[in-house]
Amino acid sequence: MISANPEAPKLKFEPMKYGGSLDHLEYVDVTPIIGREYTKARIRDILHADNSEEQLRDLAVIISERGVVFFRANQDDLSVDDLKKFTDLVGKLSGRPKENGLHVHPLYRDPGNIPMGNGETDENIYVINSEAAKALYKTMAGKGSKEPKDLRREWHSDATFEECPSDFSCLMMEETPASGGDTLWCSGYEIYDRISPPMREFLDGLTATCAQPVFKSACTAGNYDVMSPRGSPLNVGDKFAPVHPVIRTNRQTGWKSVFAGVGLHVTQINGLYDYEDKMIRDYIMRLITQNHDCIARMHWTKGAAAIWNNSCVWHAATPDTHLVADGVRTGIRASSIGETPYLDPASTSRREALGIPN
Template sequence: MTTKVLNTSENNVALHGEKPNYIHSLNVEPISPAIGAIIHNFDLSQPLTSTVLSQINELFLQYQVLFFRNQNLAPSKQRDFARAFGELHIHPVYPSLPDVPEAIILDTAQNDLKDNALWHIDVSFSPTPPLGAVLAARQLPQCGGDTLWASGTAAYRALSSEMKRHLEHLTAIHDFTRSFPLSRFGRTEKERELWEETRRKNPPVEHPVIRVHPETGERALYVNQGFTTEICGIERDESDALLNYLFQHISKPDFSLRWRWQDGDVAFWDNRVTQHYAIDDYRPHRRIMHRVTILGDKPVGPSIT
């Protein structure tokens, strides 16, 4: 796919056709019609002006996940870039860098990362799930270890009108223990104490099945295999059947992309309307990623907007 330098002289129609963009001198390569773009020849380690940050944010809202190749981004710079978009999150389970506590370490030699090898929205078990995240590749296997991202807005648009109406007023439970069970994260007394403390601080929460994006107003499916356990107000077998359908629907290739990581890659995604899947196909080789997560707001459904 060819790249395109977007500039202020162009009346560029947005990827989904809703409104024009006005972006100056950023070399942008869309990845798929549904989601994703690469910003070429851009150095995230350099100071970024408010104008450039605003332009990146506009692309972030449009494409939902942005990729930057060939970065030499120290963890502190990764944190600083993420902080430009909001306050930062401290993960309750994963270890972090001692000098950059906002940067969690995803290391297959140290962590049980099976919870990443399924479709999930980061920390959707929180009353205010993250806005987004910045992920940097630190050590990669020779092959494998790709990550998939899917667009909840594209998946929502593809639903029938009848299904959209059916889902509009529904809510669902998101539970920390679905991806962080005690059997895997309580193997020692210290781990068990941390797990129990985290469980007390993060009881199950209820979110709308359809989320309205707080900035764009777009609607997105907001259930995920990682943390959604049931749909409220209906029988359990009905809930299981509906959730299974929605999980399969959003994972269709039509709404997703597959990113093959290279050394120096950085990804920046909108956690409010996307979900992702870290493919666990490279064992026994090692994979190390650093993630900095941006705090978000309480999900709102269409029934109260």
């Protein structure tokens, strides 16, 4: 439990506490460290429950503590509006800035964007589709490389390229291939706990630039304007190069997590020489790849959904569906926009807060 020491520094945000409103739902914890799967629950039932806000608030606590939550049952009764409302309310009820809402993808106007399964488009819904991604990101640096693909680059947290990144993202899978297409999530909490105390103290003071120039280059190549604002009054323009803390505090739990130390959008750790920057990022990536007990894996089934907290997990899609005949994997994702990332001096690691020895 979090320390009740009256002399302990006070956190910027009071950690949320679980109230028990979801105890009636069957679940299994995916690993001891990360992930929970609700085996039969339907999101629509939570949305329309008499105590809906209580359940959604409790769900925000569980997601923030476990990192990611899977809904295994086919959510075929969940409309696009329901998905948006669900994601929006989880963010809102967990204390995000009042002026923020759902993210708007920068490239929504791109003709490469494909519609949802119902044939419609929505600025707050990003359609996950590997073929569409090829068209959207054809101007990304390194696209023409003949080198074997480095799948370490797949790790990221959503909208890190924004001043206010995403807090919660929810993805519902509409079409799945016969095999492959899994998504992995890794606990930034646990990766932080596996770093030595002197190294943690060093990393606590660092920031990283999270530049993603592909959005501006795509708009230039396609001759259309970037979407703006994008879920927050601070997410405007086409610079896409914010500075974020390498270690951040999760506002829902008060626990520290590695955040901008690695990932698709992280371009440099600031203030270091080039070799030092590479060394630190390689070190954090090594922690991810050598500690697979920090990872939860979702093998998608039609209509399944996942919701995660981008403040404390990275995720990576497995790009292997091209190896399967008719290997189509299509899903729709909504993302809430949280606060500007921060490191609270009063925050602690997850294990320290819960009294779990390293």
